[in-house]
Amino acid sequence: MDTNILNLSQASEFLGISEKTLIKLLREEHIPARKIGREWRFSREALVRWLAAGDSTNYINQNERYMVSEDTPGRSPDLFDGIGSRLDSLRKNGNRIQALLPDLGRDVTIPREATLRVSYKQQREIEKLEFKIFWSLREECKLETNQKSGTFPQKKNR
Secondary structure, rough: OOOOOOOOOHHHHHHHOOOHHHHHHHHOOOOOOEEEEEEEEEHHHHHHHHHHHOOHHHOOOOHOOOOOEEEEEHHHHHHHHHHHHHHHHHHHHHHHHHHOOOHHOOOOOOOOOOOOEEEEEEEEEEEEEEEEEEHHHHHHHHOOOOOOOOOOOOOOOO
16 A cells, blocks of 8 residues: 555554544644545645644643633524624724623723634534634733633633
8 A cells, every 4th residue: 555645543643643633633624634435545745744834823722711701592683683782882882892791801992903704613513603803912911810720711601
């Protein structure tokens, strides 16, 4: 067999990871692979190029992640109305996020220049339509971890 073409088991061994981890990468990353019938095939050379092209700064250490969010279950027409009212509240409060998320603990304002991303995803048993507004982290907005626990506040269900 050509040693430049690897099956799932050989590719996971080549990368030094479990098959389970490789399957997770296939779902979540743009890993170079081709599915032929029921089997995955990998080019050894393409895997090396993929590794070389990676950038570790794309992966956030979960201990360095700060997130405050609210989940609001309901009927979709009501949720659509809720999006509109939250945007109105954001505008009325000078783009201050704490007007929407009081548990944020500090006031962060969305800057004048930002990016809107609309995406549809299927992940496991959930479908998602996401609206995200994002911008580069500004020095004055960097948060310190809780020195005792080494963590940030996480998530709140509403």
